Amino acid sequence: MKPILPGLLRSTDAASIHRNRFIIAMIVTLACVLELLDTSIVNVAVPHMMGTLGATLDEITWVSIGYVVANVIVLPISGFLANQFGRRNYLAMSILVFTFASWACGNAHSLGELVFWRIIQGLGGGGLIATAQATLFEVFPPKEIATSMAIFGIGIMFGPSLGPTVGGWLTEAYSWPWIFYINLPLGAAALLLVLTYVPDSAHRRIAKSVDYPGLLLLALGVGTLQLMLERGEKQDWFESTEIIAYTIISFISLFVFVIRQLEIDHPIVNLRILHDRQYSVGLIFTFFLGAALFSTVFLFPVYAQTLIGFDAFQTGMIILPSALAAAFTMPVAAKLLARGVPARLVITVGAFIFMYAMWGHHLFTTESGQDDFFWPLLMRGFGLGLVFMPLNNLTLAAIAPQEIPDATGIYNLTRQLGGSVGIALSATLLTKFENSKRASLVSHLASDNDAMAERLSIFTQLFQQKGHAASMAGQKAYALIDGQVNKQAMMLAFSDLFLLFGLAICLLLPLLLWMNKPPRMAKATEVSH
Known part of the structure; x- marks a missing residue:
């Protein structure tokens, strides 16, 4: 009789690992999706949590901040922890902590309790991405690294994009605790599969002392x-x-x-690997790529919900094709690399497609609708898909196998910090650009401006027809025009920011001149470890 879970009875030799490599890729990618989903899924449930827990907006933000801070603390030491506990044990332990903390978050009855368990959840999820990436680099032979990174990249792109969609639906259909309970069956499945299929590292090095x-x-x-x-x-x-x-x-x-x-x-973090020039240059590139990725994911929902009037679920559904495009493009990029197309060329093409997509975003207006959003968002996904996976491979091209866990930890931390800097910069520049655009618009609305006087007169008459006194009608007319000016100033600020992030990626392309070592898949003759 065949065993129900044949993986539990498998041998751990190279042939067995090689045979199960795609199953392993799916398992670790599922774990990454869980972790990334929870970085954005909470945002749409904020009003509901505020009402239930009696928290202010400033207080409830710690639910997100606690999770992200815990994440970035664990990321750079994930390689060290995987070496100390064993990669399979560390992955399983991380998923177990993440899943249990998800249950505790859903059962939280106070803000302090929720923030505490979100921090624990972040500590559990923090090492999943880097450890998953290190696993793929070891399990797959060099010639298939691009394929494994394409599978991994799908999870990286899908997680943040699915958050608003799934979170919005669960919150409206059920209640906010379900944004955490959704992790329970998925986490249990991931835990069982990790214990079944994921091997320990052949390059494990246990430190003699802990710093x-x-x-x-x-x-x-x-x-x-x-x-x-x-x-x-x-x-x-x-x-x-x-x-x-x-x-x-x-x-x-x-x-x-x-x-x-x-x-x-x-x-605990091997910083000596930064001596490799290609790796260091790749970190600079991925920092700005993270800034562009997270910033555009942050800016578009704010634009769509603030100026267009979409809710979180509608916004998530509009963004979804972009994630699907990135998912479709990564395997295409893997095929191109496998056929000998230079990784630097693929990245360059992807950067220009991303720039074209941001130009489309630059042309959005306050009257834009779903048809206007489709192609720019789709092209954004295509561009990022072509940049993300080849950049992974180029950056880690010369890193020794035993140093991959540390390298992936620093690499993913750099992208995460780039995203945080990008979001912070976006929020700051949005305010500054909006104030600047408003001042410029107001300067053209002087009282002696004929168009301004005509519009003010029309609005005043409309309010008078609704029964308002002349003085009140005048005040409401000014308020209406002021609202239109504010809306247009914000639109112009969004427009400039979209273009700015598109240009930033293209301006990074000269860095590729210092990344001249071919990807790992193209330079090795071995077929497996």
Whole structure:
């Protein structure tokens, strides 16, 4: 009789691992989708959580901040933890913590309780992405690395995009705790499959000692840096003593941490891999790619819901084709690399497609609708799909197999921090651009402007016809025009920001000149580890 779970009885030799490699890719990608889904799924349920928990808007933001801060603390040490506990055990433990914390979040009865369990959930999910990526680099032979990264990239793109859609539907159809309960069956399935199929690393190196001071410095440095980025816009940046304190603590902690990690024999994060020029240049590129990816994901929903009037679910459905396009494009990029097309050429084409998509976003107006959004969003997905996967492979091209866990941890942390910087920068620039555009528009609306006088007269008459006194009708007419000016100023600000992020990716292309080592799949003759 065949066993129900044949993977549990499998051998762990290279042939068995190679045979199950695509199953392993699907399993670790599922874990990544779970983790990324929870970075954005909470946002649409904020009003409902505020009502249930009696929290203010400023207080409820800690539900998201706590999760993201915990994530970025764990990311760079995921390689160290995988080595200490064993990769399969660490993945399983992370999924178990994440899933249990999801249940606890759904059962939270106070804001403090919810924030605490969101932090635990973030600690559990933080290492999943880097560990998944390291697993794929070891399980797949060099010639199939591009294919594995395409599968992995689908999860990276889908997770944040699905969050608003799934969160909006669950919140409206059921209640906000279900945005956490949805993780329970998926987490249980992922845990069982990891224990069944995912092997331990053949390159595992257990540290003889644990650098606890370094761990504390990293947690302080990266945690306060993320807090600064999350809270900066609300606190008016360096006008706030809170933000200044975060900045000082972050700078000192990270400075001492870097010095310490370069000097001790058993660092928790191997920063010596930064000596590889291609890897370091790739980190710069992925930082700005993360900024562009997360910023456009952040900006478009704000634009669609604020100026167009869509709800979260509608916005999520409009964004979904972009994620589907990225998912479709990554396997195409993998095929191109496998056929010998230079990775730098694929990235360049993807960057220009992304720029074209951002030009389409630049042309959006306050009257735009779903038909206007479809092609620019679709092209955005195509562009990012062509950039994301080849950049992964190029960046890690020269990293030794035993150093891949550390390299993927730093790589994913860099993309995450790039996204946080991009969102913080977007929020700040949106306000500054909006104020600038408003001032420019108002300068053309002087009282001696004939068009302004005519429109003011028309609006005043309309309000008078509705029964308002002349003085009140005049005030309402001015208020109506002021609202239109504010709306148009915000639209112009969004338009400029979309174009700015498109240009930023194209301006990074000269960095590819320093990334001349071919991807791992193209330079090795071995077929498996």
